Amino acid sequence: MNDYRKFAIGQITSRKRKYFLGICALLLVGVIGVLIFCTNIFRNNKSETANSTSNQNSGSAILESETLAAKKQIVCLDPGHGGSDTGATYGKISESDINLTVALKVKAILGDLGYQIYMTRSDDSFVAKRARAAYCNSVNADILVSIHHNSYETDHTVDYDTALYYKDSDQLLASSLLNSTSAELNIKDQGIAKFDNSLLWIAKMPAALSESFFITNKGEYSSLISNSSTRLSDEAKGIATGIVNYFVNPEQIKTLVSQDSLIIDRTDLGD
Numbered sequence: 385m386n387d388y389r390k391f392a393i394g395q396i397t398s399r400k401r402k403y404f405l406g407i408c409a410l411l412l413v414g415v416i417g418v419l420i421f422c423t424n425i426f427r428n429n430k431s432e433t434a435n436s437t438s439n440q441n442s443g444s445a446i447l448e449s450e451t452l453a454a455k456k457q458i459v460c461l462d463p464g465h466g467g468s469d470t471g472a473t474y475g476k477i478s479e480s481d482i483n484l485t486v487a488l489k490v491k492a493i494l495g496d497l498g499y500q501i502y503m504t505r506s507d508d509s510f511v512a513k514r515a516r517a518a519y520c521n522s523v524n525a526d527i528l529v530s531i532h533h534n535s536y537e538t539d540h541t542v543d544y545d546t547a548l549y550y551k552d553s554d555q556l557l558a559s560s561l562l563n564s565t566s567a568e569l570n571i572k573d574q575g576i577a578k579f580d581n582s583l584l585w586i587a588k589m590p591a592a593l594s595e596s597f598f599i600t601n602k603g604e605y606s607s608l609i610s611n612s613s614t615r616l617s618d619e620a621k622g623i624a625t626g627i628v629n630y631f632v633n634p635e636q637i638k639t640l641v642s643q644d645s646l647i648i649d650r651t652d653l654g655d
């Protein structure tokens with residue numbers, strides 16, 4: 385082989401190597417491109433999955449709270465007194481009558497919201513307190529709300545809202561009732577107070593007595609005997625709101641335990 389051919393063959397070999405290297409470089413660029421493309425798709429998929437997971441999470445939280453709100457809790461409503469036991473009386477007003485009026489209004493509001501309501505009495509009949517608590521236990525009520533109104537014979541300016549509890553597990557319910565009735569009625573919130581009462585201690589579930597205002601107060605009395613008064617409807621709305629909040633927004637309930645001496649002027653301490 386002469387030098388020229390050697391040179392020519394050398395040229396060809398070197399050109400082939402260049403082509404080979406060029407193709408390799410292109411392939412490498414292609415592979416890197418494909419890798420980047422695939423990585424991006426993977427990343428996008430991952431973030432979409434994360435988004436959909438977080439959407440699912442917030443969705444399930446809403447669903448849970450809706451389920452909670454829609455769950456048919458059992459509420460035992462107890463209109464205090466009745467029959468021969470009128471409770472407090474003042475002028476034309478008997479506590480037993482207005483307790484029943486308010487309880488029936490609460491029943492209507494909560495019934496529309498899907499709660500299961502039981503009543504310890506639905507008319508003007510006498511039922512002993514122990515029998516009322518036993519009845520609420522027998523229907524496996526989630527809560528017992530006893531509706532009363534306060535009275536103070538010797539001072540007709542006294543008026544405030546309170547709720548009474550006995551067990552520690554009653555406090556949240558009593559507070560929720562008091563928070564919403566005092567707001568709805570625009571009346572002084574006196575705080576909740578412990579009350580040794582057979583209805584409250586026989587009840588196996590959280591139970592509370594609502595005492596939204598004094599029927600012996602001049603202003604309350606004038607309002608109650610007026611046909612245009614919305615006082616009892618407002619009170620029922622407050623009690624119903626307190627019950628709903630107890631189940632749905634328990635973390636928002638403020639508890640204030642009364643430090644004052646409470647005026648409890650009651651005729652039903654016996655049974």
Ligand SMILES: [Zn+2]
Nearest residue numbers: 464471532533
């Ligand atoms: Zn009473």
